[in-house]
Amino acid sequence: MGRDDGGGYNTPYIDVDVTSMRDAAEELAGTANRLVDHVDELMDKAALPLGTFAPDADVYRAYAFWWGRWSALLETAEPAIRGAATTTAKAADGFATVDASGHIDITLPGGG
Amino acid sequence: MDSETEAIVLSRINHADGDGLIRAADGMDTAYKQFWNARGRVAGVRVDLVNQWDSASGRTMLDYLETVDGALAQVGGQLSIMPEKLRAHGRLINTTRASLRDLIVQGYQDPLSVSGSDIDVLLQGFLDSERALTSDLWTYGALAPGGIPLPEPPPRPPGNWKTFLFGDGYPAGWYWLGADGKSPDPDDYGFGEDFDPGAFDPEHPRYGYDEWGNLVPAYQAAMPVPMHIQEASIGGGLLKLLGKAAKGAGVTSSGARAIAQNADDLAALVRGSYGWRPSHIDRHIREWYRLADDAPVQPWMRDEYLDLVVQAGIKQGKVFQWSLRGESGAQSTYSVLRYTNGRWLVSQYYANGARAGEFATAFEPTARQLARMLQQAAIR
Numbered sequence: 141m142g143r144d145d146g147g148g149y150n151t152p153y154i155d156v157d158v159t160s161m162r163d164a165a166e167e168l169a170g171t172a173n174r175l176v177d178h179v180d181e182l183m184d185k186a187a188l189p190l191g192t193f194a195p196d197a198d199v200y201r202a203y204a205f206w207w208g209r210w211s212a213l214l215e216t217a218e219p220a221i222r223g224a225a226t227t228t229a230k231a232a233d234g235f236a237t238v239d240a241s242g243h244i245d246i247t248l249p250g251g252g
Numbered sequence: 253m254d255s256e257t258e259a260i261v262l263s264r265i266n267h268a269d270g271d272g273l274i275r276a277a278d279g280m281d282t283a284y285k286q287f288w289n290a291r292g293r294v295a296g297v298r299v300d301l302v303n304q305w306d307s308a309s310g311r312t313m314l315d316y317l318e319t320v321d322g323a324l325a326q327v328g329g330q331l332s333i334m335p336e337k338l339r340a341h342g343r344l345i346n347t348t349r350a351s352l353r354d355l356i357v358q359g360y361q362d363p364l365s366v367s368g369s370d371i372d373v374l375l376q377g378f379l380d381s382e383r384a385l386t387s388d389l390w391t392y393g394a395l396a397p398g399g400i401p402l403p404e405p406p407p408r409p410p411g412n413w414k415t416f417l418f419g420d421g422y423p424a425g426w427y428w429l430g431a432d433g434k435s436p437d438p439d440d441y442g443f444g445e446d447f448d449p450g451a452f453d454p455e456h457p458r459y460g461y462d463e464w465g466n467l468v469p470a471y472q473a474a475m476p477v478p479m480h481i482q483e484a485s486i487g488g489g490l491l492k493l494l495g496k497a498a499k500g501a502g503v504t505s506s507g508a509r510a511i512a513q514n515a516d517d518l519a520a521l522v523r524g525s526y527g528w529r530p531s532h533i534d535r536h537i538r539e540w541y542r543l544a545d546d547a548p549v550q551p552w553m554r555d556e557y558l559d560l561v562v563q564a565g566i567k568q569g570k571v572f573q574w575s576l577r578g579e580s581g582a583q584s585t586y587s588v589l590r591y592t593n594g595r596w597l598v599s600q601y602y603a604n605g606a607r608a609g610e611f612a613t614a615f616e617p618t619a620r621q622l623a624r625m626l627q628q629a630a631i632r
Contacts (some may be wrong), residue, residue, distance in 0.1 A: 150607045160304040171293045178286040185279025185621030189338060190622075191591035192272040194264045196464045199382050201570050202389035202472070206334070209396035209628030211431060211623040214327045218286075220320045222314065231309060234406075 161232035168225035175218040186211065253372045253379075262377045263383070265348060277335035284331040293322040330392060337388055344381045383464075390472045399632035400452040400471045402428070405455050428458030428470045442486030451632045490571050490588055491518065494601055494609040519562045525611035527600075533557075536615040540597075561599045561614045564590030572629045576600055576612055585612050587625060596622060 186207050193200040253261070298317045301310060351374050359366040394400060421438035430436040436458075452458070452471040460473025522528055534549045537557045543549070565588055572589075575582040585600040598621075599614040617625070 143589050155439050156307065157304040158311070160300060164300055164304065167293060167297050167444070167570075171290050174286075175290050178283060178290070180619065182279060182283040183623050185283070187596065187619050187622050188276040188279075189274045190589065191594075191596075192269045192276075192342075194267045194538065195567060195589070196463075197264060197382070199386040199389070199412075202386045202393070204570060204572075204626045205471070205630045206330075206389040206393035206396075207623065208626030208628075209393050210327060212627040212631055213397055215620075215627075217290075217320060217324055217327070220316075220323070221290075224317055224320065228305070228313060231305065231313075235628055241596060 156235045158230075158232045158235050161228055161235070165229035165232060166223045168221055168228060172225060173223035175221065179214060179218060182214070183211070189209050253375055258372075258375060261379050264632055265345065265352070265375075265378055268345045268349075270342040270345030270349070273338045273345070276341065277339035280331045280335040280338075284328055284335075285326050287331065289326055294321050294324065326396075329395075334388075337385055339380050341385045344378065350376045385557050393630065396631075400454075401503055401629070401632040402450055402452050402458075402470050403473075405579075407531065408499075429467070431459060433459065435465050448607065448632075460468075490565050490586060490601070494521070494586065497600070515562045515566050517564045519558060521609075522558060522561055522565075522611040526607060527560075527610065527612045527614075532613065536613065540616055557614070560590060560597055561593065561611070563592075564588050564597055564599050564614075565601075572625050572628075573603060574598075574600065574625045576602075583612075589622075589625075598622075598625065619632075 189203050189207075190200065193203060269393055275377055294317055298314055298321070301314060302318075305312075305313065348616075352371065355366050355370055355374070386481065458468045458470040459467050462468045527533065528548045530549070531555075535545075536551055537549050538545065538547060540557060540560075541549075567590070568590075572586040574585055576585045583605060584603040586603050587598055587600045590597045590599070596617055597614060598617045600612040602608050602610050602612050
């Protein structure tokens with residue numbers, strides 16, 4: 141990825157907006173917080189069918205299999221979003237120390 | 253429908269709670285909307301970050317958020333598909349129960365107006381719906397990320413003196429069948445170094461039998477032999493597993509006791525186990541009865557709690573292998589669930605170690621603990 145420098149070349153560069161990145165981090169953190177509550181609500185409801193099916197029936201084992209596998213993926217979402225929020229906030233802090241104005245636009249010779 | 257199947261189906265209809273399934277489906281619908289909203293927020297941040305954080309690290313973050321978005325989309329997909337299926341089965345349970353009740357009342361009033369086939373039609377409808385739901389749950393469950401585990405199989409019986417002395421060419425415990433329902437020739441099957449007898453390999457699918465005697469992929473089968481043979485010989489119930497665990501560990505204490513399939517034996521085992529000591533179990537009994545931390549546990553509470561634990565062990569449907577975290581690290585347990593009066597109770601028994609076969613603990617799990625128990629059993 142790079143920006144046309146006007147001369148027809150794509151020059152590798154860094155272009156960040158620290159204030160907006162911090163907003164993005166807050167948005168991600170808020171989303172993760174809400175997700176915790178939503179996952180808790182869903183866990184309660186999703187356990188109900190296990191009490192509904194006869195414990196010795198295949199459908200009981202099949203439901204345990206389905207929910208066991210998909211709930212695992214579901215549980216990865218919240219920490220992943222929270223991790224993204226933390227990383228984005230830390231990155232914004234890091235960039236802010238480079239340029240106190242909150243905006244830097246540096247072209248690196250080697251890319252990135 | 254034969255009388256044995258009829259009895260099974262009637263018992264399941266009596267046990268089933270259609271409204272519970274409908275409530276679960278409604279909860280999943282709500283969660284679907286909430287996750288869709290979360291997905292939208294993550295996607296919005298991604299779009300913004302394209303311009304706000306344009307660097308190698310920023311692009312890595314974009315890729316990462318795309319992965320998160322993909323996971324939410326996959327879970328959302330399940331939450332858009334499965335609720336309708338659960339709700340449909342829940343409604344069918346309710347209508348079947350109502351229709352059966354009407355038929356029974358009608359039969360009392362006018363016996364000749366009700367035939368066995370009237371009832372059979374209702375029972376068959378329930379059975380067809382339950383089987384369709386079961387099939388969908390297996391199919392959609394298998395699509396989730398992660399390997400698929402196989403149930404712990406019983407040891408292969410020795411065939412003749414040669415196999416007794418030299419083995420039969422199969423890895424220990426490998427018992428599953430080919431697509432034709434017969435044991436495959438070990439020479440035709442490559443047990444490489446990465447062969448894992450505890451995992452289902454979709455490239456080389458193995459098979460077993462479901463509760464109706466149908467040949468199904470091995471992870472859907474309780475055991476590699478039909479149900480009536482399981483009950484008559486090998487069996488996979490908790491009590492047999494406890495006996496096997498105790499003997500395997502060479503334990504000579506209460507855990508090694510020969511346990512018959514009855515409540516008294518299990519009660520004696522639990523009472524005699526280290527996990528039932530008051531300093532441990534009273535805390536869980538207090539939690540169950542919502543007592544204060546320092547409130548005394550009444551003898552009737554201990555008796556009733558013991559009965560709950562025993563009933564869970566006797567009437568269990570599926571035995572989960574679940575790790576128990578203690579002072580000496582994680583230890584594998586055989587765990588069973590019991591749902592009673594709207595509350596869950598999980599009881600755990602040591603699967604190995606010095607206390608193999610003994611009762612470890614019993615407590616009311618949170619919904620998250622419940623899900624983690626299912627996760628351990630469903631992902632390899």
